[in-house]
Amino acid sequence: MTDRLYYHDSFLYDFDARVVEALMFDGKHAVVLDRTAFYPTSGGQVHDLGMLTADGQQIAVTEVADEENGRILHFASEKLAVGTQVHGAVDAARRRDHVQQHSGQHVLSAAFIQLFNMPTVSFHMGEESCTIDLETAGLSAAQAQKAEQLANEVIAENRPVAIRFVPLGEARQLGLRKLPPKQTGDLRLIDITGFDLTACGGTHVRATGQIGSILLRKIEKVKQGVRVEFVCGLRAVNTARRDYTTLTEAAALYSSHIYDVPEQIRKSLAEAKAAGKAQHRLLEELAELYAERLLAPAAGSPQIITQFFPDRDALFIKLLAQKLTAGKSSVIALLACGAGQPTLVFAQTPGQKSNMGQLMKDAMAQLGGRGGGSADMAQGGLATGAIDDEKLKSLLQETARKL
């Protein structure tokens, strides 16, 4: 079995070892070493990356996995023979980040237990942020803030974090926050002095101050409870920096202070809504005027109106069709517009014998668009730029002749 050097020192990045097994997995080279400082993916913490150097040649470690039988597999970019002496170098920046996130999780999970008796049921470490799932029916923003505050106080107190190995029977007496599901031999306990005691095989800080800070992010309901997203240490700084840049950009658009951005957005949305309403009212009035101009009292019955509006959109010709066919006289309106998506609207005053839906289907079959509707009102649309104005106009004339 591999001697896990990281069990005793999370800040050991360089070590010497010997290859005791060489294997192939899915076409990838893997080696087992007699001792290693590389952390394999387990307990929610992601594996280390780094290099193995043998005879002056550098070989990249691309993944580290923990097998059920206790073997640690180092996936390597090149083959290494059994018996080779290697020098291992763990990517220190990546490890430090993982140590901050993982240790921060211990503190945060303990804070949720102490304040609200909400146990952590799972932990996930992602590339950008981490999450814990709490077993609870709900978590208010105020509660989350309180847990964040307590966790950061524990970090500021710089409490020592001790590792010790204890037999299972003895560990049961100690009131651990969490006992591993199956365990043989001694338990590895992580003791945040005076705050949290739990069993864990991961890599941790020497004292809570090394976590730096904890910043809580999104809180969402999930099947098993509530998911809390968080970032620790340098990730918290990078996240806060990104948030600030985003807010600053948004504030510059409104020429306001960043804290006034929500109020500015509320105002803008209200203004946009009011402007939309006003525009719709104007459009209705315009449609009304157009309808009055197009309707001729002396015309035959039904009066057939064909009209193409190159600069108007679908909403306008729909409104116009409604106005034209809402009166007492019998009207058939064959309208088309060119702004945005070219659209056709066919409508008739209810109670006449023509079928607008069928006429529209025929028109669309001819033009290669999609559309349909009822006997009195139908609409069809064409892809933007699919047809020129002249062709649309002549189609309206052709449809009028069919009536």
Ligand SMILES: [Zn+2]
């Ligand atoms: Zn841990």
